[in-house]
Amino acid sequence: xxxxxxxxxxxxxxxxDVNTLANLGPLTGMAGIWEGKRGLDINxxxxxxxxxxxxxxxxxxxxxAQTNGPQxxxxxxxxxxxxxxxEVETFxxxxxxxxxxxxxxxILFTLSIPRGQTLMATGNAAADAKExxxxxxxxxxxxxxxxxxxxxxxxxxxxxTLKVKINDDGTWSYEQDTVMIIPNYGEPFHHTDRNRLTKxxxxxxxxxxxAAQKEAK
Numbered sequence: 001x002x003x004x005x006x007x008x009x010x011x012x013x014x015x016x017d018v019n020t021l022a023n024l025g026p027l028t029g030m031a032g033i034w035e036g037k038r039g040l041d042i043n044x045x046x047x048x049x050x051x052x053x054x055x056x057x058x059x060x061x062x063x064x065a066q067t068n069g070p071q072x073x074x075x076x077x078x079x080x081x082x083x084x085x086x087e088v089e090t091f092x093x094x095x096x097x098x099x100x101x102x103x104x105x106x107i108l109f110t111l112s113i114p115r116g117q118t119l120m121a122t123g124n125a126a127a128d129a130k131e132x133x134x135x136x137x138x139x140x141x142x143x144x145x146x147x148x149x150x151x152x153x154x155x156x157x158x159x160x161t162l163k164v165k166i167n168d169d170g171t172w173s174y175e176q177d178t179v180m181i182i183p184n185y186g187e188p189f190h191h192t193d194r195n196r197l198t199k200x201x202x203x204x205x206x207x208x209x210x211a212a213q214k215e216a217k
Contacts, residue, residue: 001122001143004104007070014072016065018208023074024062025100025127026107029166031076031203033059039082039195041092044155044182049189054091056082056195060098062206073108075099076203102127109134109162116148119160136160156181158188171198 017023021031039054060076067073075097082092096110105124112118121134122143136143137159145157159179166172178191205213 001106002104002124004106010069012069013067014070016067016072016074018065018206018212020062020065020074020206020209021203023065023100023102024076025074025102025105026125026129026132026166027074027076027098027100029130029170029172030060030098030164031062032199033057033201033203034172034197035200036195036197039193042190042192044180044185044189044191046184052084052091054082054084054195056080056197058197061203062209063097064206064208066099071101072103073099073101075108107132107134111160115151117146117151117157119143119145119157121160121162130166131164133161133163135162154183167196171196173197 021028024031034057036056039056041052041054042049043052058078058080060078063075063077065072065074077097078095080092080094081090083089084091092113094111094113096112097108099108100106105126107123107125109121110119111121119136120143121136123132123134125132136145138145138157145160147157151157157178157180161177163175164172165174173196174194176193180189180191182189
């Protein structure tokens with residue numbers, strides 16, 4: 001993340017634009033509902049690494065601008081559901097936010113999964129960037145990883161790195177690397193995931209943008 005000298009007045013709220021979709025910077029190409037049918041997950045098993053193909057549906061919808069006094073974020077709320085081919089049972093479920101801070105170029109990505117783990121990964125990118133990376137590390141107070149006791153003891157998550165690329169054909173891709181310490185593995189294990197997402201529906205305007213549209217009619 002980029003350091004930034006915020007105003008000494010930490011209470012006066014920033015004045016945001018009502019239209020989040022017009023202010024997402026590098027996240028712009030991710031807004032909408034997406035599907036990826038060629039995902040690949042490499043995960044740890046007792047006998048070694050296992051490769052699992054997966055199908056993913058992710059919805060990223062704009063939220064109203066968020067402020068912490070003078071700090072201003074525009075962002076997307078997301079929900080990801082993953083299944084294995086020809087299966088109904090959820091293989092992976094994940095919720096969180098993508099946030100972009102125009103004043104600094106900082107990107108925040110939050111992740112929470114119902115196996116008892118959450119994190120906040122951070123990075124930095126220009127408004128027109130087509131590729132960017134966010135990272136979280138165990139023990140950090142600003143881009144950290146929190147795990148339930150079982151995961152912390154047996155699959156200690158040391159770091160998480162997510163690389164995103166907005167492709168020229170309107171799709172976007174990601175590569176994810178979660179580094180874990182596992183008791184029966186002689187070295188850190190890289191749990192990786194990758195997929196390419198194709199848009200199946202457009203995003204809806206955020207509430208304040210929708211209200212402004214109605215008032216303008």
